[in-house]
Amino acid sequence: SQTIHQWPATLVQPVGSPLSLECTVEGTSNPNLYWYRQAAGRGLQLLFYSVGIGQISSEVPQNLSASRPQDRQFILSSKKLLLSDSGFYLCAWSTGTGISGYTFGSGTRLTVV
Amino acid sequence: GQQLNQSPQSMFIQEGEDVSMNCTSSSIFNTWLWYKQDPGEGPVLLIALYKAGELTSNGRLTAQFGITRKDSFLNISASIPSDVGIYFCAKETSGSRLTFGEGTQLTVNP
Numbered sequence: 580s581q582t583i584h585q586w587p588a589t590l591v592q593p594v595g596s597p598l599s600l601e602c603t604v605e606g607t608s609n610p611n612l613y614w615y616r617q618a619a620g621r622g623l624q625l626l627f628y629s630v631g632i633g634q635i636s637s638e639v640p641q642n643l644s645a646s647r648p649q650d651r652q653f654i655l656s657s658k659k660l661l662l663s664d665s666g667f668y669l670c671a672w673s674t675g676t677g678i679s680g681y682t683f684g685s686g687t688r689l690t691v692v
Numbered sequence: 693g694q695q696l697n698q699s700p701q702s703m704f705i706q707e708g709e710d711v712s713m714n715c716t717s718s719s720i721f722n723t724w725l726w727y728k729q730d731p732g733e734g735p736v737l738l739i740a741l742y743k744a745g746e747l748t749s750n751g752r753l754t755a756q757f758g759i760t761r762k763d764s765f766l767n768i769s770a771s772i773p774s775d776v777g778i779y780f781c782a783k784e785t786s787g788s789r790l791t792f793g794e795g796t797q798l799t800v801n802p
Contacts (some may be wrong), residue, residue, distance in 0.1 A: 585734075611788050622794040623735070623780065638789075669734050673788050681725075681790060683734030 581606035585670045585684030592691055598643075598657040600687050602670030605651065610672040612653040614645055617667040617686075629653060665691045698781055698793030706801050711768040713796040715781030720761040725782040725790070726753075735780055739766070771800050 582605045592598060604610050614626045625638045627645035635645050642661050646654045653670060667688050673681040698715045705711060715724070723742055727735035739750050741757035741764060748755055754767045768775055778795040785791055 613789070621778075623790075623792040625789055625791075628789055671734070681737065681788070683736070686732070686734050688732070 581672075581682065583670065583672055583682055583684045585687060587687060588685065589688045590690070592660050592689065594662055594691055595659045598655070598660050598664070598689070600655040600668055600670075600689075602653045602655075602684055603651055604653075604672045607651070607672070607674070609650060610674065612647060613671040613673075614653065614655050615669040615671065615683075617669060623669065627655070660691045662691050665689055696781055696783060696791060696793040698796060700796055701794065702797040702799070704799045704801065705771055707771060707773060709771050711771055711775070711798060712765060713779060713798075714763060714765040715793050716763040717783065718762070721783045722761070723784045724755070724757050724764040725784075726755050726764070726766045727780045727782060727792075729778045729780065729795075731777065735778075738779075768798075771798075773800050773802050776800050 585602045611630050613628045615623045616626055617623050627635055627637055629635050629647045632647055632650055642664055643655060643657050667686050669686045670684040671681060696715050696717050703711060725740050726738045728738050729735040738753055739748050739755040741748055741755055744757055744761045745759045746757040752769045755764060757764055764781060776799055778797050780795045781793040782790045
């Protein structure tokens with residue numbers, strides 16, 4: 580069966596520090612991968628998505644970047660965090676052929692202080 | 693054109709009551725999805741709708757895809773405390789990307 584792993588679960592980082600959040604998927608090949616951010620427990624904003632290794636599409640301009648070094652690995656990064664980067668970050672995957680395969684990870688709560 | 697308007701923003705109900713929430717869009721689309729997010733967790737798919745007019749149930753949950761393909765509702769019958777969470781509608785845009793509504797925060801008082 581397919582599983583998605585996201586870590587760390589919580590993170591407190593000072594302003595100006597770098598960031599690296601990792602997401603991996605098991606049990607499937609060539610998944611579509613997504614990074615979402617959720618502020619204040621409300622709507623989910625799509626940040627990046629990837630349909631293959633090295634292929635990254637950005638939805639909104641921001642202080643973050645994403646990379647996909649391996650088929651089932653998706654990384655969210657920042658060189659210098661801002662206070663406004665605080666939020667709940669969610670990784671998700673889909674088969675790309677059916678919406679029912681859209682599955683979220685358990686999320687990372689990032690607090691920038 | 694891609695925004696989803698979800699209402700109400702929040703609901704406070706007593707255990708045992710029925711709940712109804714809805715989502716509308718200015719554009720038509722082919723798929724409606726309803727997700728639930730428990731506190732501190734990622735959203736989990738509840739119901740997927742693929743046809744206009746489709747009515748689908750999942751236990752105490754019932755959702756319908758509006759005939760105009762621009763709206764959907766989700767009903768929860770006989771609510772229980774574990775129904776607490778945020779409920780999101782979502783639709784598919786190009787490239788299997790999902791656009792989410794702003795969510796309905798449900799609180800169930802025992």
